[in-house]
Amino acid sequence: MDLVNIPALITAVFLLLVLGAVLWYAARVAVPLPEAPSGPPVGALAMERKIIAIVAMIAAMALLFLGYGFREPARQVQAQEGQLDTSIDRGIDNFTSLCFPCHGEKGQGAVVPDVTPERLAPPLNRADLRPTDSDTRTKEYDFIFKTIQRGRPGTPMPTWGQIDGGPLLDEQVNELTLMILNGDRQVMYQGKLATPWEHTADVVNDHVAQGLATLPKQPDVTSQPWYATLNPQQQQGVQVILQRGCGGCHTIPNIPGAQGTIGPNLGPHDQVPPVNQRPMIATFPNGSVPNNSIDDLSKWIMNPAALKPGTAMPTLGLSQDEATAAAAFLYSIGPDGTPGTAGG
Ligand code: HEC
Ligand code: HEC
Incomplete structure (x- = not known):
């Protein structure tokens, strides 16, 4: 993703024009006047050539820096995106060991194990948990982060943050939050490009196949008489x-x-x-x-x-x-x- 930087573009065009003008002028000055004495130029003419050379060098260097500047915002965006993907990957790791028994292997929600009367944990793969406009997104981030950190007293949702006596560092809560907030993003995980919820399902299904986990229970309605x-x-x-x-x-x-x-x-x-x-x-x-x-x-x-x-x-x-x-x-x-x- 390349970002076009308009002021830098204008400056670059201007500098190119200056460089062109200087070179054109230098080429003309370099042509010796017919009646000029032979030998290297002396006096004012020598001085003029040095100044031209210096101006041309400065313009060329400014252009070089600008060229780098063009790439820089794009490079920063790339670095940030890479960081986000790493965080989401760690979120997937924690979700597939801690959260899936209640929230489902693909974040679709499930029956909370071992509580009576039966109770569902809500799905986390919902579109309303990943708003697109940036204000709502910031609020949603805080809401999800705090819910994970503090849990929901009086419900089966445990406290996870170390601040409140849970097992997870703030950074791990952040990673889980980013994963839920970016539930529809394509991320690389174990060599495959898919959404975080497709990855969590893969991991849990793998664990089930190896006998390390059981699939969370979905409520059974089809056998109800009504x-x-x-x-x-x-x-x-x-x-x-x-x-x-x-x-x-x-x-x-x-x-x-x-x-x-x-x-x-x-x-x-x-x-x-x-x-x-x-x-x-x-x-x-x-x-x-x-x-x-x-x-x-x-x-x-x-x-x-x-x-x-x-x-x-x-x-x-x-x-x-x-x-x-x-x-x-x-x-x-x-x-x-x-x-x-x-x-x-
Ligand atoms: C023992 C079951 C259980 C486990 C394990 C669990 N949760 Fe929950 N979670 C719940 C329940 C139940 C709720 C709904 C609480 C309520 O009624 O307000 C919930 C609510 C949430 C919510 C708020 C959803 C909303 O729309 O209000 C988030 C976010 C969440 N859990 C994330 C997690 C994460 C991340 C993990 C793993 C670190 C996790 N949960 C582990 C049972 C669980
Ligand atoms: C995150 C929690 C949440 C979820 C998920 C949710 N609702 Fe609601 N629902 C509410 C709240 C809160 C109200 C009360 C809103 C108000 O009065 O402004 C409400 C109100 C309603 C009402 C009006 C009931 C009345 O008598 O006033 C209906 C019907 C309803 N919801 C259906 C649904 C359906 C169907 C779904 C799933 C597709 C759903 N809701 C999912 C929180 C939720």
């Missing part, structure tokens, strides 16, 4: 909800492990009806977002901030198709919390 009663779109919705880790933030009835408490419960509970009977959401009953159809709800799921600026529900990067499927599934939840029983 699953067979759903139409294909509602079934797709269940898969979307599992893949996107909605259950890491929301409690959703009958979805194994969906015990999150960051967002509202998406099943009937206490005095709150199922989602298809909440005319206003975010948050029921006094929410500001209309919810009169699957279509309305899909708009919310696709882009919550567009309907309620500043909301804590992230934009997860779902396609229209996926959002509609998730909404169709939520609309199928009946008054007793069973999916597929809401009717029409």
